[in-house]
Amino acid sequence: MQPTELIIALRNKDKKAFEEIYKLYADNVYGIVFNILRNEDVSEEVTQDVFLKIWEKIDSYTEKKGRFFTWVLNIARNAAIDKTRSKGYKKSGGNLSTENFVDILEDKTNFNAKVDSIGIKKFINGLEPLCKKVIDLLFFKGYTQKEASEELEIPLGTIKTRNRICIDKLKKVLAV
Numbered sequence: 001m002q003p004t005e006l007i008i009a010l011r012n013k014d015k016k017a018f019e020e021i022y023k024l025y026a027d028n029v030y031g032i033v034f035n036i037l038r039n040e041d042v043s044e045e046v047t048q049d050v051f052l053k054i055w056e057k058i059d060s061y062t063e064k065k066g067r068f069f070t071w072v073l074n075i076a077r078n079a080a081i082d083k084t085r086s087k088g089y090k091k092s093g094g095n096l097s098t099e100n101f102v103d104i105l106e107d108k109t110n111f112n113a114k115v116d117s118i119g120i121k122k123f124i125n126g127l128e129p130l131c132k133k134v135i136d137l138l139f140f141k142g143y144t145q146k147e148a149s150e151e152l153e154i155p156l157g158t159i160k161t162r163n164r165i166c167i168d169k170l171k172k173v174l175a176v
Contacts, residue, residue, distance in 0.1 A: 081142035
C-alpha cells in the first residue's frame with residue numbers, strides 16, 4: 001500500500017494498515033524516544049503509547065500541515081518529553097544528564113543505527129556547533145528555551161533567535 005492509502009485505511013481503523021505503519025515507523029519512533037529518555041524499558045513503553053496515540057488521533061493529521069512521518073515523530077518527541085516531566089519519571093531518577101546529542105550519535109555503543117535510520121545525523125552534523133547545542137537541548141533533551149538559556153549561559157532572547165535561525169538552516173538543508 002502507498003502511504004496515502006495507509007493513512008486512509010488507518011482512518012478507517014484498518015488493523016492491517018496500523019500493523020504496516022508500526023512496521024514502517026517503530027524503529028524511528030523508538031530512536032527519537034530513546035534519545036530523550038535514555039532508558040530501554042521506558043522507551044519501549046513510550047513507543048507503544050505513541051502508536052496508541054497515532055491510532056486514536058489519526059483524524060487530526062492533515063497532509064497540508066506536513067508529512068505523515070514528521071507528524072509521527074512529533075508525537076514521539078512530545079510523548080518522550082512529557083514522560084521526562086512526569087513525577088514518576090523524575091522520582092525514578094530517569095532524568096539523567098547526557099552528553100551533547102551529536103556526541104551521542106558518534107558513540108558506537110548506543111542506538112546509533114536506530115537514530116540514524118531517521119536520517120538526522122548527517123543534517124545535524126552539517127550545522128554549526130551552537131546550532132547543534134541548541135537543537136540538542138530544545139528538541140532532543142526537551143529543555144524549555146529558558147532552561148537552554150541557563151544551560152548555555154546565553155540570554156533568552158538569543159536562544160529564541162538562534163533556535164529560529166537553526167531551524168531555518170535545517171529546513172533549507174532538508175529542502176535540498
